[in-house]
Amino acid sequence: MSKSEKKVTSKDEDKKKSDEKAIGDAIIAAANARREELAKEALATRSNKTLPKEIKEKPKEEKPKESKPKEEKPKAAPPSKTDTEEVSLPEFEKSFVDKISSQFTGDVEVGYIKENRTRVNVKKEKILEVAQFIKDNLPFDHAESVTGVDFPEDKEIGVVYHLGSYTDPTYSKQVLALATRVPREENPNPGNDSTKLPSLRDMFYSVEFHEREIFEMLGVYFDSHPDNRRLLLPEDWADLPPLRKDFRNKGR
Amino acid sequence: MVGESVASYSNVLLMFGFACAAMAPALLVSRMISPENKKQPNPVKTLPMECGQVPSGAGRTHFMMQYYAYVLMFVIFDVMAIFLYAWGSSLLDLPRTATLPIIAFLGIMFAAMAYALYQSKRKDIW
Amino acid sequence: MSVIAPKFRLGYFLKGIFDNAFWILTIVTLAGIPAIQIVLFYLELPVIDGELLTAFLAFTWLFNPTMQVPLIKALIYSDLFRIVAFPGFGFAALIAAGTIFVERKMLAKLQLRVGPFYCGKVEGILQLAGDGLKLISKEIIIPAKADKPLFWAAPVLFVGTAAAFVALIPVAPGGWVVADLDVGLLAVFAVIGFFPIITILSAWSANSKFPFIGGIRALHQMVSFEIPLILSLLGVVILTGTLNLSEIVESQSSFPWIIFMPIGAIVFFTTMLAELERIPFDLPEAESEIVAGWLTEFSGMMYGLVQLGSYLKLYAFAALFVIIFLGGWTGPVFWPPLETEIITEGIPIPNYAGDPILTVNAPGLPLLDQDPNEWVLQQQGELQYTSGQLLVSGVIWFVLKTVGVIFFILLPRGVFPRIRLDMLLHIGWYKLIGLSFVNIFIALGLVYAGVIGPGGIL
Amino acid sequence: MSNELIEFVLISVALLGIGIYGLAVKRNAIRMLFAVEIIVNAANLNLVAFARFMPHSGGQTLALFSIAIAAAEVAVGLALIIVAYRMYKNIDIADFRSLKG
Amino acid sequence: MADALFLAISVLTIGSAIAALEMRSLVYGSIALMGTLGGVAGFYVMLDSPFVAMFQLAVYVGSIAVLILFTVMLVKRELIFKKIEDPKRKFAGIGLMLIVILALGAVIMDSGIKTISTDSEPVDFREIGGDFLTYYWPALILMALILAGSVMGALVLARREDTIENEQ
Amino acid sequence: MGTATGIIKALNSGIKHLAVKRFTLRYPEQKLKFVGDGYQFDPASGVAIAGLKGRHMLFHDHCTGCQLCSIACEGVAEAIAMVKVPDKWGQNAKSIMPQIDYGKCVFCGLCVDACPFYALYMSNDYELSSFTKEGLIYTPAQLQVKPQVQQDSELIIDKRGARHG
């Protein structure tokens, strides 16, 4: 750390605590002047493209245009370990995923099998049955988290249930992601359009508030859910469901 | 003479009156110097406390506590307790046989209290 | 940033002051002085040195040093002084203020923090005055649709009722009590009975939910604990055979009743905590359930008055405990350690010319001697203590004991959590009533076994 | 400092009259209870007044009994009113018709 | 002084008795009733019976009035402020009141009560306790029975009938 | 009897603590002593040096006007704006330097991590309150002033409890 002596010590600006008002006025004036200056300069330099980036407004990153659905990359382990582990899938995880996929061939597709983490993608019509099967035949007894993801390119919204197990110690590390997709509409009308999904509340009671959150954040209506009400957003929210990709953050 | 002892009792009233008379100016002074905007009263400010929400329903509603029985019991057993004072303050002057009626009195009241407490414990019926 | 109002003009300010002074003077002259004269016409004026004290005489004597002492003496023995100052409101309010200060500092010490610190330089001793100033300068907000007369009256009535309670408390021997009643204890119960009414009325009048629930809770709590309160004192009444509080104190000249009736004392202490709504029984003000209970809608000075009333009540209850169980003012009499010269000859007070015109006999404290001959009697050895000495030491003992009891009333606030309404009622109706009957039977046993009472051992 | 017996008796008569008026006119159950209380108090006042002027403790004793029984009466009466209110959602005794047998 | 006090208390008593019946709000009516009861307690004090006075205050004002207030507050808000009375019977009631007061007053004024006054010492309140337990003890037992019966009856009456099925 | 002993134990614990030293830091009179001179970052090793994340200090002779701090702040608080300074510096051709708005700054220190030229570090000064919002905006000239701090109070733990001294 080089903390060399300062060269410039202007006495005028040294008294920030003693005389706030004068300093405040001076700062306002100075700041305003400098901002104007800067804005002019920025306007001037933008056309010249001398500055590498703008100071205040960074251009928004473009949406990824041609991203693929995730199912096509099933088993991406960390790249450092890819060479060693890509070939050998974890045995234990594979066993129970195979149980599901063998029961519902055609409707269920294995997303990935990693150590302690597995994912199955289910068609939206079959989600109730698969959940019931998991509930009955596997020791997954609660849902840890429900994630809703918006895929505007596919015109779909994904819902991922992360299931965990408390009762079985051998499964306590496992998190099974049960994913499904529902169609997405450009002009959402939550509750009254085709973005609907059966609720898993009867199987996994703990998804109740998560599903309410998904409903308000992404507009996915859950049939047979007892109260599809607002949870986090204010009562007078009349905008798009905010976690959809076409809802823009202000100033970003 | 009739009514000689009024003076000492009226002192209690005088004390009560003095406290009221001494405290009312505090409210008046407070009312005078408090920064109230009388020209533009804020109607939101005078809403009843409802934790920041708009009040719903009336404040004085029909509202039954599950412990109404205790208030009923109080009326009866208050009478009992002060009756005991009539006995207790004159106990030293009384013959010992005079304790028997009070024991009978207490016995009956205990029975009533036991029944009343049994009833009032069942909170789901109030 | 601005302390002074933006439209402030010194001229307007002065004009306002002069206007106010003018109007006050006018009103006093036109209405106040006639009113005072009308009142004086009906009052019985004291006789001092064989002369009826009129207003004119009082003003004249005020500047005559030889007459000042009799004047002050006459004032001290008037009912007005008792009500306003010494055993009455002023004394109680002083102890209440001290209680608030001690509570804050003690609680802070217990909780490893500092407490009020900056106001008044010395450990925040002026914090209470600051709080009072703040409260009095705050706006009073009356909730819409509130029952205004009741709502305004409730805090004042609360203070008044607490003061009426204070009026029954004898502080020192020789009748230093505002109202010396034959049935003092019953009067205490009658006064206590007014508190639930005021509480529930103020709660109802606010037209808000939380005060209403709090008021109903307060009603249940006070009402339920009144019966164990009444019953727990019956033991003492049985043993003394009197309801007069001064006589109860005098009956304890050799030993306090707490020796024989610890159960009664514990029951009374517990009910006291409940009647005072102090932790662990502060359900009516449980802030995490019902915002501030029946005090929710009170703002500004109204809240301050309710607090003042509750601390007056606290003093009165603590004093009642001292009177009934701890022997009130009884205790060794202090002899003021002064030189014999002063004791025998007194302190001469000279006038402006240096001639001694008045002698103050220090140990006898002539200001407080009811009978001026007591000093002479004491010098002759016929009287052990003058009533002035008894008064001073009695008040000191009384205050010491009261402060001790107040300390134990305040201590649970730092130690215990709040309990629940059904638990509270259960404690009141099952345990405390049972215990107080045990106490009554102990007292009966003491009487019938011949330990205490007429012809008893003690 | 002297009060005559007649003064207390007249006050008692006035209270009795007011109580009778209340019983006759009001249909509100709670108000009728008020009227009853006023009448009882008038009677008690008479008892105590006469006891004072012919010095005897019996009058005060009777007054104590009377107050105690009034307390019992109020407890039962208010319980009745609560029951009736719960059944009819009203405290107008004109509505309490089905209580007739 | 005593006359002024007597006058004040009688005005308080009679006035608040009328107010208790005539005030629109039941809660204010209850407060006025408390004024009547307190005024009567004041008369007791003037009659040198402090025990009865304090009993009146503790029982009537301290508990009966509380119970009445509490019950009033349990009633719906509209009912508290509604005046229920027969306008037809109002004048009849006033007439009845006047007849009673005038007739009784005339009888009393005509009788010898007017001349009664006494200089004797008042009865000590300890004698009352003695009376209770010596001469009047059957009445005391009877009163205990009445109190016990009333508390049981009140509790049985006041409980909610509609949940008894659910209990079983 | 368990209830009674529990109550007595609790009361005893309460009374016992009346004798324990008070723990409060009496702030305006006492100020805590901190580790070092503030939060600094060594770009060579890529590791920061522990210290309080207080108000920034700017070394004008090191600042090159590269705007990396501003860019780092953009995702966090947008508190740093680059402003023109009147002085001429050899390494700073554009004469722009960071100006920090402490009304927005969250004191995360990512700007310090971003500076590769040892120009920015955070000092021990945390008393930044001001009566105006504008008073919270610190110009480069103000940022280069070394704060005057008197911080010498430390936690002392002894037999009668912990305290600040």
Place this chain on the structure above:
Amino acid sequence: MAEQVIPTKKMPPGLQVENVDDRIMTLNVGPQHPGSGHMRIIVKIDGDYIVDADPDPGYVHRGEEKMAESRNYITNIPHLERPVIHDSCNILYPYVLGVEDLVGIEVPERAKYVRVIAAELNRCIYIQYWLAIYGIFLGHSTMFMWPAGDRELLIDLMEKITGARVTHAYFIPGGVRNDVPANFEDVCLRQVNYFEKRIKEYADIFYDNPILKARTEDTGVLSREDAIRLGTTGSVLRASGVDYDLRIKEPYDVYDELDVHTNVLKSGDSYARSKIPWLDMLESCNIIRQALEKMPKSGSIRTKLKPNPKGREDEVYRRVESGRGSAGCHIISRGKPEPYRLKLSVSSFRNLIALPYLLKGEKLGNMPAVYWSLNYWPVEADR
């Protein structure tokens, strides 16, 4: 099938809503209520009993998940710790672990230990804060002041490490941001030992207090089955008798090299739920001492990261045991410097579901005890 799964609770017979229609009073407990935190609970009461309770969170919702989609992996760090500023290391932990997985970066050994120490200190800080509020909710003002004061010891330590009292922004993908100061081990050991001595003193005045026990025992009982069905986590779960602690069940960083014990109570009432965090604090002190002993005395603290790291095109779900329970982070990456979707699966949100279930049929006086014993942090639930 639905009936057997959905937990039902037996209400007292007099409290069926249809019977008591005109006696019900609706109370808004919150958001400006001394007993609610930044949440509203719409409570319907009949006398002293709660017949219905409906939590209404969202008063401090700030859209962290949406904001994270437009910030890169590094600048997300000061933002993602905002929901729980008292537990900021633990709430950042899963995110940092997830980003390390996505970016593919190794953490030096010493950094792992420093992380564990910081996380455990933060857990204690959070629990002290929580305990203080629990104390004041029960009307125990000493239990408000003591934890709030003793918390200062640990805040002082965290300040020595990170330079900030709260919102440390200390963890970073690839390690921690700066090394601990010199002779930190001694200071830490001294203060942690004193801290442990202090929190053991809470037993007499709070946890063994008979009034507290009578007040909170047997209130808001959550049975083992219901705790599992409702998907609760952390102290709520462990108070109901489920032995599930991610530090043991799914050890991250160096927790598998340390001797970690977990605290489980069987009764599942408010008292047990309030005692578990206290026992956790004692356990945390043990862990800190172990970690201080085993920590490599020197070494790298941070693996250098590229300036604007891009994640793999993958998704990860990492979870850690925070002060309140399992904190999970689900990151979906599309190969950009920003996450495509980031979901924080926080324990407060998961425990909230138990609140209406537990409050129904409870007395109003039990509401604060039950509510705060759920270890609920409103800002975290709202995110």
